[in-house]
Amino acid sequence: AKHWGIGSYEIFDSAMGAQIQAALRMEGELRQAIERSELQVFYQPIVSLADGAMTGMEALVRWQHPQRGLITPDEFMPMAEETGLSVLLDWWVLRETCRQIQSWDAESDLRSHLLFSINFSSRQFAQPNFVQQVETILAETGIAAHRLKFEITESAIIHNPKSAATVLEHLKSLGIQLALDDFGTGYSSLSYLHGFPVDTLKIDRSFIQNLETDPKSLEIVRTILLLARALDKKVIAEGVETPDQCRLLQSLQCDLVQGYFFSRPVTSAMADAFPMTWPGY
Ligand code: C2E
Numbered sequence: 001a002k003h004w005g006i007g008s009y010e011i012f013d014s015a016m017g018a019q020i021q022a023a024l025r026m027e028g029e030l031r032q033a034i035e036r037s038e039l040q041v042f043y044q045p046i047v048s049l050a051d052g053a054m055t056g057m058e059a060l061v062r063w064q065h066p067q068r069g070l071i072t073p074d075e076f077m078p079m080a081e082e083t084g085l086s087v088l089l090d091w092w093v094l095r096e097t098c099r100q101i102q103s104w105d106a107e108s109d110l111r112s113h114l115l116f117s118i119n120f121s122s123r124q125f126a127q128p129n130f131v132q133q134v135e136t137i138l139a140e141t142g143i144a145a146h147r148l149k150f151e152i153t154e155s156a157i158i159h160n161p162k163s164a165a166t167v168l169e170h171l172k173s174l175g176i177q178l179a180l181d182d183f184g185t186g187y188s189s190l191s192y193l194h195g196f197p198v199d200t201l202k203i204d205r206s207f208i209q210n211l212e213t214d215p216k217s218l219e220i221v222r223t224i225l226l227l228a229r230a231l232d233k234k235v236i237a238e239g240v241e242t243p244d245q246c247r248l249l250q251s252l253q254c255d256l257v258q259g260y261f262f263s264r265p266v267t268s269a270m271a272d273a274f275p276m277t278w279p280g281y
């Protein structure tokens with residue numbers, strides 16, 4: 001039998017307390033990391049299946065923690081979104097990526113045609129001055145809007161479809177392209193395709209992973225591609241790891257691919273060495 005004496009409460013309290021303290025410490029550390037620019041943007045190439053040409057890169061945030069080493073977003077984005085720090089973080093990533101584009105452009109015009117994809121958490125779109133802040137960062141860094149693609153998920157739209165539509169139309173009119181991220185994993189993706197100015201559907205990694213072994217995944221991917229073609233939207237398949245997945249996607253006439261098969265996300269210094277065309281995949 002359980003005895004819920006004062007003693008057990010104390011144990012419960014101190015265990016909870018330790019968890020809460022750890023969470024608070026992490027929040028404080030992330031806030032500092034953002035303020036001190038201790039985060040890093042990694043870059044992963046996006047490649048055209050038709051000819052192997054790199055068409056752009058996705059910016060993916062990393063946290064170089066003084067004790068714990070390199071931390072990937074899965075470990076801190078949920079906390080960042082809950083506490084609202086994701087708003088600061090996403091602005092930091094946008095600014096940092098624009099600076100990187102600027103620095104690459106200053107070296108040569110090799111990369112001047114590349115499109116840079118930035119992730120935004122859904123909370124961001126609720127900010128009343130969202131578009132204004134984007135324009136400020138573009139003006140500060142001197143980057144043209146058409147160099148950027150913003151990746152958003154359905155949840156950014158779901159909470160307030162009307163204001164999301166306004167924000168997206170506004171971004172679109174600036175020349176920023178829009179991608180619907182994690183496509184296929186949400187609830188009502190199809191209805192958003194019609195009313196929102198999205199250029200690209202990004203098929204979630206979970207469908208690509210099982211492409212060769214699971215006939216259902218293959219059918220879903222095939223259907224998304226047909227739908228996209230009918231609606232005149234581009235498709236990026238994310239999480240491509242094998243040559244077979246590549247060949248399959250090519251036979252389905254998928255436009256763009258991204259995944260470890262081409263490169264993991266890497267530092268800007270390493271991204272500097274990405275080939276402009278990926279040979280023989
Ligand atoms: P996402 O936007 O769906 O990004 C794709 C994730 O899949 C990335 O994980 C990427 O490293 C990983 N990936 C790419 N190719 C492969 C592959 O071939 N195999 C496998 N196993 N994984 C692959 P990452 O970098 O850990 O990011 C996780 C998620 O965190 C992202 O998912 C995105 O939702 C979020 N995130 C990353 N950076 C930012 C950011 O700057 N702002 C916001 N709001 N969210 C971000």
Ligand code: CA
Nearest residue numbers: 058119151181
């Ligand atoms: Ca993404």
Ligand code: CA
Nearest residue numbers: 182204205238
């Ligand atoms: Ca995904």
Ligand code: CA
Nearest residue numbers: 119153181182
């Ligand atoms: Ca995601």
